[in-house]
Amino acid sequence: MNLLSSVNGTSVTLEWTPPLDKGGRSDVMYNVLCRRCSWDSGQCEACGAGIRFVPQQTNLAQGSLVVTNLLAHTNYSFWVEATNGVSDLSLEPPRFAAVNITTNQAAPSQVLAIHQENVGQNSVTLIWQEPDQPNGIILEYEIKFYEKDKEMQSYSTLKSKGNSTTVSGLKPATRYVFQVRARTSAGCGKFSQAVEVETAKAIPRYDTTTVVWICLTLISGLVSLLLFLICKKRHCGYSKAFQDSDEEKMHYQNGQVKFPESKFYVEPHTYEDPCQAVHEFTREIEASRIKIERVIGCGESGEVCYGRLKLPGKRELPVAVKTLKAGHTEKQRRDFLSEASIMAQFDHPNVIRLEGVVTKSKLVMIVTEYMENGSLDSFLRKHDGQFTVLQLVVMLRGISAGMRYLSDLGYVHRDLAARNILVNGNLVCKVSDFGLSRVLENNPDAAYTTSGGKIPIRWTAPEAITYRKFSSASDVWSFGVVMWEVLAYGERPYWNMTNRDVIQSVEEGYRLPAPMGCPTAIHQLMLDCWQKDRSDRPRFSQIVGVLDKLIRIPQNLKCTSTINRFTQTISERACIDFTSCNSVEDWLDSIRLGRYQENFALAGYTSLGMVMRMNMEDVQNLGISLVGHQRKILTSIQIMRSQLLSTMGSRRHL
Template sequence: MLCELVRYIDDPRGLGLAHIPCARACELGFYKSAPGDQLCAKCPLHSHSESRGAQVCRCDSSYYRAAQDPPSAACTRPPSTPVNLISSVNGTSVTLEWGPPLDKGGRADIMYNVVCRHCPWDLGQCETCSNGIRFVPQQMSLVQGGLTVTNLMAHTNYSFWVEAVNGVSDLSLEPRRFAVANITTNQAAPSQVMMIRQESTGQNSVTLLWQEPDQPNGIILEYEIKYYEKDKEMQSYSTLKSKGTSATVSGLKPATRYIFQVRARTSAGCGRFSQIVEVETGKPVALRYDTMTIVWICLTLITGLVTLLVVLICKKRHCGYSKAFQDSDEEKMHYQNGQVKFPESKFYVDPHTYEDPCQAVHEFTREIEASRIKIEKIIGSGESGEVCYGRLKLPGKREIPVAIKALKAGYTEKQRRDFLSEASIMAQFDHPNVIHLEGVVTRSKLVMIVTEYMENGSLDSFLRKHDGQFNIIQLVGILRGIGAGMRYLADLGYVHRDLAARNILVNSNLVCKVSDFGLSRILEDDPDAAYTTTGGKIPIRWTAPEAITYRKFSSASDVWSYGIVMWEVLAYGERPYWNMTNRDVINSVEEGYRLPAPMGCPTALHQLMLDCWQKDRSERPRFSQIVSILDKLIRNPENLKCTATVNRFTQTPFDRGIFDFTRCGTVEDWLESIRLGRYRENFAMAGYSSLGMVMRMGIEDVRSLGIAPMGHQKKILSSIQLMRSQLLNTNGRRRDL
């Protein structure tokens, strides 16, 4: 309502005094942006007026109004944290995806920023990522909830912090709120060699220099130089290997233009070839000889002819002939074409480093026509399809038995690539203790991998079937064969990651061969696997602690798995850690628990197992050392006569009660707890009426019970050993109390 106050003012037009009305001041909770007769407006949401007659409403605590917002706009606040942050690691790249914040702060101008931190393995302070990392599409002011980060370092911990911001985020004094994703990058090939220059050029040679890749992603094992005559790459090209960052390419044609490219190789595979470098060799120089030089050349030729005639005459008469003067095959190999050539070390190449995995299949494997294979029966089934027995007949060769893995129908292109990648790996191996690949079938509707046939199947089931039927030398021979195969793979730079008795195959001559090179796939149906941070699964009972915690696989983690295989062999296929859960296994191993010696296991072999299970991976033996130790034991079998005893410090921690036999009051209760209640009468008839008497039993006492299955005897003896250990732990704890 307007008040009737009279205000006198001068009228410039001389009309005298004017009688005008004036407006009432706005009440609390209302405002008027400018003086006048307009109505007062109610303060916008999350704002208030501090006095009557306010021209603007101030924002409530923790709420803000951006500079471009009009006074009539509601006050807003920064958004909450983005939700459902998901990371997906692919080599040295990671894809981050997230959902919008649940509380947008009342604004629609939501954008996202990503902060990258590099965290060292020694748990030191995380540092801001280097400038070489690439964010696609961008790092700051993202509109969509996702991006890809590339050019990360291999085997490195990173922490990515994602925040949501809006128009008032910079006005807030509260700490920023982030969603955090911690990841570890995987193995990757080195980056591209960038800088190449020619140092010198001759008529028949070119010397090149280059720099190490910006991101080697590991130790550079060697460089590969690819060269060919210009415009003739499709016809032929040559390669040369170099350990350093320089090489001299010889045997070239004079006055010819050549193209050179260089790439680096680590244990993860080869990087991309560099940009081409074009070099022209020198022109030939006409030789000019004086008269004296020509005379000497003629004399030399005549002398050579006379010598040759003498040698031929002596050879015909068998005079002075010695095999020592013949060139050996090795010498011929090393001095071909007038150039010295040294045997090259062979290294495993990861097929996943190829831009097109099919290229690796064609490069390493042999294609077999489907008509050459006769499938006779199905002998098993795997994750990717069925396993069959059949026969292979190649031209000019006899028919041989083979095992055939057939990819299941309805496969995707990715499943096909993953399936064939195992063949690309297997084809690079040639060792009597590693499964041999015959070839692949890719040009028919049924995609197949063809390997040698192993009559006795997997080692774990073979041992369970023949429980107690081998002497200790035979068991050590089995372990020696597996160790030799793993030594070969380790020397090639290959890490198996799934070494277990189930992945060792046995042929009719009891030769054991390492198989199953496909752990890169997710083990969906493996009950012995547990999820990792990257979404895959790994076999917990066979895997080293650093591989479980940090996914840090190496030859040393394979050595840990080999120790578990040793235990499986000596225990005739017993399940490692028995009925403990995966979580209990992880916790027990972390606290220092190690598997006790199986029944009848020699001390030397159990000590080798314990060496393989050293927590510090640098303290574990190498496969070459393991094979050497086993060879010595085979040559000196007297060292295998001493049987290992149970060590209380290798037993399961008592206070978790995983094998808490102290709760058993009678022999019957104890037998029921280990699921062998059927032998109650055997113990009763032998006079074992109390657990105290049972704990005094030895190997011969257990054997005298008349229990036929050797596995049940071992289970009873292991249980007795665990009861003794628990009693020691309990007594020790009571003394401490």
């Protein structure tokens, strides 16, 4: 039961709980089958050798397993079977729980062969083939070289964009060792096997030209020495700008290694010409490679379509194509492509993947991976009440992992909401919508305006509203609202309250109550994300750790309050003023659920006083089948109870 998967690059962690019926025995063991599936035909085959199962593939005693050494960007299906001592005697076929996953990008495979093309006294030209499994776009190759038997003393590296390079500055008649490895955005592959090359011997020449050059060199050396002594005497300094940076040199001396700084997100608008960022970060795709099949959505910038992408030598991929509407201005075009420049810098299984852009045709397009289930809020509303709490928490874990990755890069999303999370066919959630130009208008009822839509106040942290201080901490606040949306199956945060009321209520200390059935631990994490002081909010790395722990110990997700509590007093400006309701009938009509008057009457709830004493279990016993309507009734009871206390002048917590 509850088979869950968590993909990390080319590894996957599988976790499950024991079967409901153990057959009356305690000797339950688990076996895991692995199958690799084709993108095109949809057919699957055995994974074969090379896959590693930790601790083992069969006869597992515990309900977890890590599978490593998978291929990058590949579909896999894992089947988990429970067996005991009499399973082999059963005449029925074995029963499995199955989960489908898609691996992410991995480092490229090893460069297999290097060939010398040219050898001189002071240089060597090398050529090599691309790795068999590039696992993505190869950004560059790194060439490592050193004198034979002197690797421990000193070795150097240089970089090449192509699959050939000329290494210069070598000593004549010296044997050197060369190795090459490829690098993608996922990291570096293994170095190739070492290749030894001996440079040509120096041929002495004593003609007039050589003698003249030697004399000129000596004279220039003496002049340089004299100038240096004069400069030193006058306390001349030097500019660090004329020194090679560590990243350019990449020298390794006496075993001391100095790596370049970690990768950080680069803001496209810092470029003098934003088009330069587009060309630097994105891949240009020929329009003829894309076959658009149907329109699946509409935005401010243009239509969103479903299509198929076929690149030379690669399988056909289903893609989403975002188009720029006709008649656009140059600024609209730059803003549209800026989103692609941002997206192209990201590579994570929980962040939407950019396939490329089309800028050289009449129709400008951004091409991304296709997410079958669309936006998270619509998906949850469509499947209201159909998932377990554990499944919802796994979705949240994916979103938080994507946000951890973005925050580690230094990127602030500023528009994190369930509508901007996309869901694929395997229920993997991915962060999307990287639009720019967010500006707060003076009108307190207004929202931030972006090139891709508006950011409602109800998702935004207080300091971002008041002082425009956007940070990873303000993204954490927004993630708390996303958690509430997920547990409430896409319900609108703060219901029908106006933006003005939301701002003032939050400022006064009001926080959203736990949705019906929400575990106490999850609601507490929401409240932690909604701390007024942004320094008190957890980081995304801590949020991922909390959710991981809850997933590993699902028993902690069963603790829910019989009455969902408001942690602070609610503002009088709630969505509906229930204090004006005089009867159960009035109250049900005010929340548009008048059809359930008979349910309340049959259950004996004839007055509002009796209704306000109802808890979650009482609501569930009314015979109302729609979970969304049960949740709406319970929420309105909480608000009505709070409004009554507020009217009586009470500032006590419920």
